[in-house]
Amino acid sequence: MVVDVRGVHYAVGGRPIFAGVDVQVRRGRITAIMGPSGTGKTTLLKLITAQIAADRGEVRVCGQDLAALSRSEIYVLRKRMGMLFQNGALLTDLDVFENVAFPVREHTDLPEALIHKLVLTKLQAVGLRGAAALMPGELSGGMARRVALARAIVLDPEMLIYDEPFVGLDPISLGVIMRLIKHTNEALGITSIVVSHDVRELATIADDSYLLSGGRVAAAGPPAQLRASDSAAVRQFMTGSEDGPVAFHYPAPDYAAQLFAADES
Amino acid sequence: MSNGGGNGFILEGVRRLGAVALFLVRLLGECVPALGRPRLLVPQIYNAGARSLIIIMLSGLFVGMVLGLQGYDLLQRFGSVDALGTAVALGLLKELAPVVTALLFAGRAGTALTSEIGLMRATDQLTAMEIMAVDPLRYVAAPRFLGGVLAMPLLTAIFSVVGLYGAQLIGVQLLGVDKGAFWSQMQGSVGLRNVTEGVVKSVVFGIACSLIAVHEGYNAAPTAEGVALATTRTVVASSVITLLLDYVLTAAFL
Numbered sequence: 189m190v191v192d193v194r195g196v197h198y199a200v201g202g203r204p205i206f207a208g209v210d211v212q213v214r215r216g217r218i219t220a221i222m223g224p225s226g227t228g229k230t231t232l233l234k235l236i237t238a239q240i241a242a243d244r245g246e247v248r249v250c251g252q253d254l255a256a257l258s259r260s261e262i263y264v265l266r267k268r269m270g271m272l273f274q275n276g277a278l279l280t281d282l283d284v285f286e287n288v289a290f291p292v293r294e295h296t297d298l299p300e301a302l303i304h305k306l307v308l309t310k311l312q313a314v315g316l317r318g319a320a321a322l323m324p325g326e327l328s329g330g331m332a333r334r335v336a337l338a339r340a341i342v343l344d345p346e347m348l349i350y351d352e353p354f355v356g357l358d359p360i361s362l363g364v365i366m367r368l369i370k371h372t373n374e375a376l377g378i379t380s381i382v383v384s385h386d387v388r389e390l391a392t393i394a395d396d397s398y399l400l401s402g403g404r405v406a407a408a409g410p411p412a413q414l415r416a417s418d419s420a421a422v423r424q425f426m427t428g429s430e431d432g433p434v435a436f437h438y439p440a441p442d443y444a445a446q447l448f449a450a451d452e453s
Numbered sequence: 454m455s456n457g458g459g460n461g462f463i464l465e466g467v468r469r470l471g472a473v474a475l476f477l478v479r480l481l482g483e484c485v486p487a488l489g490r491p492r493l494l495v496p497q498i499y500n501a502g503a504r505s506l507i508i509i510m511l512s513g514l515f516v517g518m519v520l521g522l523q524g525y526d527l528l529q530r531f532g533s534v535d536a537l538g539t540a541v542a543l544g545l546l547k548e549l550a551p552v553v554t555a556l557l558f559a560g561r562a563g564t565a566l567t568s569e570i571g572l573m574r575a576t577d578q579l580t581a582m583e584i585m586a587v588d589p590l591r592y593v594a595a596p597r598f599l600g601g602v603l604a605m606p607l608l609t610a611i612f613s614v615v616g617l618y619g620a621q622l623i624g625v626q627l628l629g630v631d632k633g634a635f636w637s638q639m640q641g642s643v644g645l646r647n648v649t650e651g652v653v654k655s656v657v658f659g660i661a662c663s664l665i666a667v668h669e670g671y672n673a674a675p676t677a678e679g680v681a682l683a684t685t686r687t688v689v690a691s692s693v694i695t696l697l698l699d700y701v702l703t704a705a706f707l
Contacts, residue, residue: 237584266586277581280573291585294592339585 189248190215190347190379191236196245198231205231207403208245213347213396218373218380220390220411223400224425229383232400233351236381237271238262250346267295270340270378271349276332278324278339284311285320288339295343310338314368330361337368347379348372354386366393387426391415399425476668479590480598487595497600501562501663502607508557513612516549517541517619524620525628534630538639541620546643546651547706550613552699555658558605559691563666566597567687570670571680579671590671598667605659606652613651650706657698662691 191213198206205228213219221229234240235247238254247254250268257265278287288307292298298306311317314334324332333353340348353365370393373380384390390397391411399407399414399422407414407422415426424432440446487494524540570593573579579589624630666687673683 239580239583263586263588266584269584271581271584273577273581275577277577279578279581280576291587294585294587336581 189213190250191381192246192248193232193235194246194248196235196242196247198228198235198240198243204403206242209400209403209405211398211405211408213379213381215379216373216377217395218369218382218393220394220397221381221383221400222385222387222390222397222425223406224385227400228403229385229400230351233271233349233381233383237266237269237349267343268345269347269349270343270345272333272336272340272351272353274352274355276324276327276329276336278327278332278335280324282324283320284316284322284324284327284335287324287335288342291339291343306342307338310342311335313341313372314338315364328361330357330364333357333361333365334368337365337372341372341376341378344376345378347381350380350382350384352384353382354384354389362389369393387411387428401425472672473664473668476671477664480595480664480667483588483591483595484599486591487599490596493592493596494599497596498603499600500565501558501597501600502604505558505561505604505608506611508561509554509608509612510615512553512557513550513615514619516553516612517545517616517621518623520544520549520616521620521623521628525624525630534624534628535634536638537620537624537630538635538637539642541624542617542639542643543647545613545616545620546647547654548699548703550609550616551651551654551658552695554605554609554612554655555662555695556692558601558608558659559662559666559688559695562601562604563662563687563691564684566601566663566666567670567673567684568680570594570597570667571673571683574671574673575675575677575680577675594667594671598663601663601666602656602659605662606655609651609655646706650702653706654699654702657702658695661694661698665691665694 189212191211193209193211196206196209197204209232211219211221211232221232223229231240235242235254236249238247238249238257241255249265252261252265254262254265278284279290282290285307288310289303292303292306308317308320311320314337316331316334316338319327319331319335324335327335350369353369354362357365366389369380369382372378382390382394394411397409397411397414398405401421406425407417407419411426414422417423417426421433423429430436520541521537524537524544525534528534528537528540570579573589573593579593582589582592621635625632625635669683669687669690670680673679
């Protein structure tokens with residue numbers, strides 16, 4: 189078990205986000221964290237990467253209880269993980285090559301020639317060796333995410349975390365990112381956590397999946413199993429139906445009464 | 454009710470002051486390693502210092518010219534225009550150069566620092582560094598803070614020199630004050646203590662303005678509005694703190 193989240197409660201400003209969430213991520217597999225917008229998917233990633241601490245419950249990463257770790261121990265642990273942000277989060281004052289080289293320069297004393305080879309190898313893996321001299325502002329959204337992926341894998345982490353990797357991509361870029369996630373997982377044996385609400389894409393690459401809803405895990409299992417679930421809420425999310433337990437309409441007073449109220453007054 | 458509001462205001466002020474103090478302690482801890490990384494530090498000294506040169510030199514020239522004109526107008530009433538050099542030098546070295554440089558620094562370099570760091574926060578660059586186990590306080594904040602602290606005394610010195618030249622231009626070249634009297638009176642009455650006062654002020658203002666700029670950017674809300682608010686706060690807080698500290702330091706040197 190690479191990540192073990194047990195009975196986690198977390199609230200922001202008195203508003204509960206999680207009320208007893210359990211998530212287990214197994215080594216070497218792609219685990220999808222799904223759920224409608226606003227269910228705390230990104231919050232779960234922040235808990236796993238120790239950006240925030242759980243109010244109650246336990247988060248263990250690589251066997252270590254995050255609550256018991258000091259700041260420097262958390263930094264040591266983070267060297268074993270990589271994360272891909274929704275917008276890439278590339279450093280805008282460095283070019284593509286230097287962005288990928290950044291973690292290597294900060295954490296190792298490797299000679300320049302070796303850094304050069306290492307960075308070009310990773311850029312080749314994401315198909316962007318030719319873009320090494322470009323600045324982040326010159327990249328498309330899909331390219332920025334691929335550079336961020338190269339940067340995330342440059343120190344060969346044990347675990348890779350993807351935050352909404354499919355948002356806003358054209359079909360070609362989407363296909364490329366999906367293939368890269370699958371390939372990185374298989375070729376490097378990296379444990380992957382993918383947070384997304386793109387059910388169709390996740391179904392083709394994920395080994396395990398969790399569906400978050402209402403501060404809890406509504407369903408867990410392989411994507412195919414979730415799709416065949418008896419629960420109306422799970423089925424609605426997996427099939428993308430407009431109406432169901434999550435209503436299309438935001439709660440409102442009676443439609444006709446509200447429309448004609450102005451005439452009467 | 455108003456009493457409760459007043460208490461809340463004071464409490465919030467104390468909380469903010471405490472947060473800035475803690476931030477300064479952490480920042481100072483990261484400054485030693487930052488000094489050993491010239492690749493990160495030198496561009497920041499260039500950004501805060503060299504890029505502020507034109508505005509500092511132009512302002513210094515005009516302030517010096519105004520001092521020369523006003524000083525001449527005042528001194529000639531008492532028939533002591535020869536003291537113009539002394540008056541201008543003391544005014545510039547002790548007060549105007551450090552204060553005006555700090556105010557200009559807050560407006561040019563301070564806002565640039567705040568908005569740059571704030572945008573890095575808004576675009577997840579700082580979070581990405583933390584996930585890569587690189588402390589953004591060490592990599593981003595400390596070199597920028599140090600760059601500002603080192604640039605301020607240098608900019609103040611340049612402001613003073615250009616200001617003196619401006620005063621000389623008006624007083625000696627245009628209004629006919631004796632050149633020998635202008636410089637020799639200055640040399641005779643401006644002591645090391647006066648220069649020290651200016652240097653101490655510029656160092657203190659450099660620490661205060663750079664700290665405010667970096668702190669506001671680092672803690673900006675990660676939105677366009679948040680960065681805009683933080684940038685405004687940098688200018689307002691730096692200006693007020695500079696003038697307040699100026700009074701305290703002036704009183705201390707008397």
